């Protein structure tokens with residue numbers, strides 16, 4: 001059911017969330033998601049605490065900039081050091097974080113080898129110290145986003161204990177093991193385990209892209225649902241899902257409008273970073289998502305992949321999103 005969501009003392013009008021996506025979830029993406037989708041909140045991409053505390057200001061802007069026209073934002077931090085995380089939590093709170101999340105699911109070797117991301121799942125004491133450090137350093141709701149372990153009861157029971165005792169306000173569960181790729185379907189029963197064993201709200205995440213997949217996730221009993229990939233290129237998705245849940249007809253934006261949303265995403269990114277080149281490189285990353293409604297999606301992506309400036313990108317969009 002679509003309903004209000006209470007997380008650590010804050011109430012959000014809906015229980016659908018736009019999740020973190022590295023290389024995508026910057027302020028321009030979140031602004032579009034807010035304008036068209038009105039999620040409970042959107043996440044930043046994972047921010048390394050080392051980047052936040054030690055890199056020059058211009059490197060950090062992409063991660064920490066929150067726009068005045070955005071809705072609530074959850075800043076997601078990655079660390080395995082409680083002191084560093086405490087400092088970073090203070091920093092993002094000062095930057096306007098409405099919620100703060102700890103990444104406990106990243107499968108990337110570089111992150112795991114430092115004991116962060118999904119590496120934390122086998123370090124319960126460290127996880128406890130990290131969550132406690134966040135709680136002490138922000139008045140905002142604190143969450144952890146984890147992957148699942150499968151049927152290992154002892155492992156799961158330990159996680160439940162640590163997350164509760166450390167005082168996390170809620171938990172986000174992506175229903176895959178850290179070794180699993182997207183071909184492996186999300187394990188709803190593993191998410192349900194946490195719903196049934198935790199007193200705090202659990203947000204279910206994995207493979208939600210349509211009404212049927214949303215209903216399947218809500219059937220786990222989770223308090224809310226986080227959408228990842230499906231929200232890219234269709235920032236209206238959350239409003240579409242809400243309408244469909246309520247039996248209302250939703251009119252998707254026209255092809256032309258999708259093209260102009262894509263351009264706005266990239267142009268706003270260029271303005272935010274004061275760097276057209278970087279923004280156009282990012283366009284290559286998101287083209288496959290915005291290109292979903294195109295019959296010539298592959299050709300469109302090929303063209304974006306060799307495009308080097310905004311003018312070129314505008315011409316590509318004119319051709320593919322209007323001339324069909």
Ligand SMILES: Cc1cc2nc3c(=O)[nH]c(=O)nc-3n(C[C@H](O)[C@H](O)[C@H](O)COP(=O)(O)O)c2cc1C
Nearest residue numbers: 019020021022045046145174206207208227228229
């Ligand atoms: C390109 C990409 C980047 C991601 N970056 C992050 C990240 O920075 N932090 C995080 O917790 N999860 C990240 N994820 C995982 C998603 O947030 C989400 O948990 C996962 O994609 C499953 O949800 P979905 O099936 O709705 O996409 C990323 C996933 C993708 C595909």
